[in-house]
Amino acid sequence: MHAGPDPAISDEPPHAEGSAARAALSTGADAVALYRHMVALRLVSARMVDLQRSEKIAFHASCLGEEAVIAAAALAARPNDWVFPGAREWGAALVRGLPLANYMHHAFGSSADAAKGHSAPDHPPARAYRVAPASGVAGAHVPQAVGAAWAAKIKKEDVATIAIFGEGASSSGDFHNAVNFAGVFKPAVVFVCRNDGRERFASTRERAIAYGVASATVDGSDALAVLAVVRAALARAAEGKGATLVEAITHPIASGSPALARVPQEAWARGGVELLSLDHGANVDPIVRLRRVLESTQREKLLENGADEAIAREVRAAVDAAVSDAERAGPPAASTIFDDVYAEVPAHLRVQKESSPWRR
C-alpha cells in the first residue's frame, strides 16, 4: 500500500492535444450538449452578476469565460462518478442535472432552498446528482475528493471523483495534502485546475509531478479538448493507474470588466445572444470557439442557424422564472437555524430554539 511516488507516471500523461483522441472521445452529441451547458452557465452567471450588483443576492462567483472547463469536467464524469466543486464551479451541479430552480432558491436562501438558507449562494446541495457540497474555504474540498475516491477503491467500486478548483486553491495546504495522498494511495481521482495565471508560481502541473501524480495541460478555452483529457484521465483511473491532474489554462472575463459593465441588464433585455461572444477577437471565449467548431463540422452541421437565439431564449425564460419564484418564496422560518446542526436537535439547542424571541 505504501508504494512511494512513481516518477514514471509523470511521463505518461493522457494526451490532450491530438485530434485523434478528441474524435474518439467526443461524439457530435457530446459537443452539442457541451455547448448548451456552456451557454446556460454563461447566461446564468451573467444574470447572477447583475443580481449581485442590484443586491438581490449577496454573492456570486462568476464563471464567465471559464464555462468550458467546468461544463466539460462535469460532463466527462460517468453517472456513478462524483464531482467535488468549489464555489466558482457551481455550474457543475447544473450540468449534472440540478434543476435551475433549486440553484436559484439556494442563491436566494429562500424557504425552498435545500440548504434552508444556511450557506452562501453558489454552494448548492446536490447529492442526488452526486455533487459534493462546496466549501467556502478554497481548496478544502480537494482532499475530500481524494478520500471519496479512496473509499470507492476500498469498496472495490468503479467510481471516480473529479475535484475542480482554481489555481489559487492549488497554493492551499489542502491541495498539497490531497495530491500527496493521491500520489501514495492512487485512488481514482481527477484534479481539474482552472489556471488563469493570476497566482505567481510555476504551473500547478509541476506540483502534481512532484507528488508522482500524472498530469496534463490543456487549453481551457477548448471545451472538446478539456472533455477529451478529463475522459482520458478517468479511463486511466478506471484501469487502476490512479490520479491525474489536468491543468486547464483559462481566460476568465472579469465581472467588473468594461465588456460586462454595460452588458448584463441591457443584453439580457435584448435576448442575451450578445453575451455569447465576449472575447473581442482574442479567440479565447470558449463559447465562440466551440460554436465555430460546431458550425464548421464537415460531416454534419451540428448547430443550426439561429440556434443561439433559441437556446438563449430557453435559458433566459428558465432563469427569469427561477428568479421570480425564488424572490416570491421568501426566507425560511427562523427556527430552521437549528435544523441539521446535529442529526437530532440536542437539549441545549432545543432550549435556544424555544426560548428565543424571533423578529417575525
Place this chain on the structure above:
Amino acid sequence: MAQMNLVQAINDALRIEMKRDDRVVVMGEDVGRVGGVFRVTAGLWDEFGDDRVIDTPLSEGGILGTAIGMALYGLVPVPEIQFSDFIFPGYDQIVSELAKMRWRSGGEYAANMVIRTPVGGGIRGGLYHSQSPESLFIHVAGLKVVCPSNPHDAKGLLLASIRDPDPVLFFEPKRIYRAARGEVPEGDYTVDLSKASVVREVKESDAQKGRAVTILAWGAMLYEAISAAEQAAEQGIACEIVDLRTLWPLDVETIANSVKKTGRVIVVHEAPKTCGFGAELVALVNEHCFTSLEAPPVRVTGFDTPFPYTLEMDYLPLAHRILPAIVETARF
C-alpha cells in the same frame, strides 16, 4: 468479565466494531504495522489488512480531509491523531468541513466519523504532547466531544460514538492509558453519549448538614478529584463527584441535580482556565442552580500558560490543589 486497561478496552471496541461493520476504517500515523504510538490499534492491521487499517503520511490535514471524503462516500472512518496537540494542522477540516457538512447541505450530506486522539499531560511529554484542547471543539457547533475516564466507559462510549450519526472527537486521557484498569464486559455494549456518571455520591442527609461539595471532572483528573475527596472526607467534608464522560452535548440535568443538593461546585480540568470548559460549566450552574448556591463556583485548572515540561506536576490541577479549594468552598 475481563480486566483491561484503557488501551485494551479501546482496542477491543475497535475490533468489535470493525468485525460488525465493514464500513469502519482505521487510519493514521503508524496505526497499522506499528499499532499506534500507544499501541491502541495493535493487531488490527494483522486482522483487517491494508484497506481497513491504513498507515498514512504524516499530515493531519490530509488524514482528516481524506477521512471526511471517505465518510461522505459512506465509510465510517476512525482516524487517529497521534497526539491531540497535533490536531491543529487538521483543525480547519474539522471546524469548517466536518462540523458544518450536515448543516450547510440541509441534511443531504453528513460525515459520520470518530476522531480518536490522546489528550492531557503527566507523561513528561512537554508542551506539544500534553495539551487539552477540548473546549476548542466544544465551541464548534456540530461536533460531539467525549472523554472517558475508565476502561468500561471507554469501550462503551467508543462503540456508541462510532454508531452515532454525528462526528465525534474522542479524547483519550493518555496519562491513565495503562494505569486505569477495571472490569470490562466482553462483547458488544454501548454507554449512552450525553449521560454523565455520578462516581461518588453524597447522601441527601449529609448534604443538609451544609458540608458537601460537587466536583465536576473528566478523564485523568477524575482520579485527582477522588483523591482530594477522600482527604476532604477526613475533615468531614462530603464530595459528590460527577464524571462528565461526554463533554458535549452536556448532561446538564445530572450536574444541576447534584449542585442543587450540595449547593457548592468545583470544576477541575487540565486545560487553561480562561475560556476553558469550566467557564461554560460554571455559567450553566449559575443559570440552572443560582438560588441553590451557598458558595461561589470554583475552577481548579491548568494555568493560562503553555504546558510546561519539567514543571508539569506543578501545572496540573492535582489533588494538592483541589483539596484546598474543597475546604474553602465548604467553609464559605
